Amino acid sequence: MKIGDLARRSGLTAHTIRYYERIGLLPYADRNQSRHRDYDASILTWxxxxxxxxxxxxxxxxxxxxxxxxxxGAGTEAERRALLEQHRERVRAQVDELNACLLVLDTKIDGYVETEQRKNDDDAPVQNRIRGRRKPA
Amino acid sequence: MKIGDLARRSGLTAHTIRYYERIGLLPYADRNQSRHRDYDASILTWxxxxxxxxxxxxxxxxxxxxxxxxxxGAGTEAERRALLEQHRERVRAQVDELNACLLVLDTKIDGYVETEQRKNDDDAPVQNRIRGRRKPA
DNA sequence: TCTTGACTTAGAGCGCGCTCGAACCCGTAG
DNA sequence: CTACGGGTTCGAGCGCGCTCTAAGTCAAGA
Structure with missing residues (x-):
């Protein structure tokens, strides 16, 4: 597989794939006789x-x-596992934080919903004007 | 309240507070007679x-x-609400995505756990060597 | 009075993660 | 033979969100 194909299949750009190889995120790819990168499909999993x-x-x-x-390779599994476990904890914390933010967003949005309702109340005929918040019938 | 106090209470740096004012995220602050910013505690909520x-x-x-x-100010509530609702959807999607990633992480970590168990099996005395994966008794 | 330290502004610099341009090399179709 | 649509390397540039420096002002305490 050439870099263009891998780009299409991975969703990365060829530029990014080369960049990742340069910094060591992707292993140095085999080159064909034209010095073009030649990928195995297994790289997609990574x-x-x-x-x-x-x-x-x-x-x-x-x-x-x-x-x-x-x-x-072999022998580094324990450290890899530790890395991932630490990361997992950070992600869990991140999810918790996002959920807390969602609650705040909900509250804020509810506030605007009520503003909207008051506006509708003011537009409504006099016999419907009751003090405070209220759902339409 | 001066900028240093606000910095301590908000967790931002004074630099960042000034930067936020410059770009318009924070309203232009009143200045005291020494041209120093003088904040009302209400800014903390924002x-x-x-x-x-x-x-x-x-x-x-x-x-x-x-x-x-x-x-x-008044009259922009509907648009503000729409902005927040759109954002809320993006955040919900983000949470879903993170949870999906957490599942993948769990799977990966489980893989390393099994590697570790096989290693322990190999170290164990012969009478405990049973083929395949297995919990310690 | 002098020192200290927190404030002011304008603008430069930085770390991250790409993203792109230049100049060149191939292989294939017309 | 030539044009084209890939690929190659190296290195510069960019958008984001700060972060920091320089040079100066001001008020309060020793």
Whole structure:
């Protein structure tokens, strides 16, 4: 598979794939006789996993640490596991924080909903004007 | 309240507070006779809300839009509400995505746990060597 | 009076994660 | 043969969100 194909299949750009290889996030790719990168489909699994790490906010320097352990191969599993477990805790905390923010957003939005309702009340005929908040019938 | 106090109470740096004022995220602050910014405690509520928007990944340009509507005052509630509702949907999607990533992380970590167990099996005395994966008794 | 320290402004600099441009090299279709 | 649509390397540039420096002002305490 050439870099363009991998780009299409991975969702990254060829530029980004080269960049990732340059910094060590992707292993140095085999080249064909034209010195073009020639990928095995298995790289897609790794790119997808990197995407998960990225989505969950892991900085590239941490991904690099993980990638380096992976390159080292057997014997680094315990450290890789520890890295992922730490990261998992951070992500869980992040989810909790986002959920807390969602509650605040809900409250704020409810406030605007009530503003809207008061506005509708003011527009309504006199016999419907009752003090305070109220659902339309 | 002076900028240093606000910094301590808000968790932002004085630099960042001035930066936020410069770009319009914070309203232009009143100055005392020494041209120093003099804040009312109510600004803390707004800063805290900005923090929520930031935590949930809203880019500054979008916060600016919301801040501008807020400055405009009455009559902009519907648009502010719409902004927040759109943002809430994005945050919900983000939470879903993170939870999906957490599942993947769990799976990956489980893989390493099993690697570790196999390693322990190999270290164990012969009578405990049973083929395949297995919990310690 | 003098020192200290927090404030002011304008503008430069930085770390991150790409993103792109320049100049060049191939292989294939017309 | 030539044009084109990929690929290559190296290095510069960019958008974001701060972060910091320089040079100066001001008020309060020793």
């Amino acid at each position: 790119i997808e996993f990197l995407g998960r790490l990225k989505t969950t906010g892991m900085p590239i320097r941490d991904m690099l640490r993980y990638a380096a352990l992976r390159e080292e | 800063i805290e809300f900005l923090g929520r928007l930031k935590t949930t990944g809203m880019p500054i340009r979008d916060m600016l839009r919301y801040a501008a509507l807020r400055e405009e």
